Amino acid sequence: MLERLTTDARRALVAAHEAARAAGAERISVCHLVYGLLVAGGDEQSVRLQAIGLTAAAVREHITPVTADSGPPPLSAAEARDLRNQLRDRGLTAEEARDVVTRVQQQRALGPVALDDGARAAVATAIAGSDDPIGGGELLAAVVTSPSPELAALLVAIGVAPGDMKEALRLNP
Secondary structure, eight states: OGGGBOHHHHHHHHHHHHHHHHHTOSEEOHHHHHHHHHHHOOSHHHHHHHHTTOOHHHHHHHOOOOOTTOOOOOOOHHHHHHHHHHHHHTTOOHHHHHHHHHHHHHHHHHOOOEEOHHHHHHHHHHHHTOSSOBOHHHHHHHHHHSOOHHHHHHHHHHTOOHHHHHHHTTOOO
């Protein structure tokens, strides 16, 4: 699905991924996508969004972890101890068991970050809209026009009306 994205759009996804990780989110949300698109920006649309106060810094300040889609919590001390003991009972040395538990903890804390349903739908909408390569502008338009309560809340927190954002991008509000 992502092979049709231009270099700029891919760069935006990388920035969104990094923002999601930094926020401790398990999934990349539409808010992370907006941040990534602003960071990767430099195009006319990014300049127009910055003019109405929607900047990468403002978005980053308000990004919060996505708790509804969050993955498993880190192992508690008791769970880690129980897992080490079970691994020892199966023949692993204390050091091997400790290494396995450490890897499990790291995977739970830093596991792969995937698109949440809203972000996935926005990317799919952008891709379905054309047979041409999909750039940051098309991806941004799909994100902005997607029905996302999270994006609406972010815009309110920043002080940008959704209609102003659509108008700045010259989309039909």
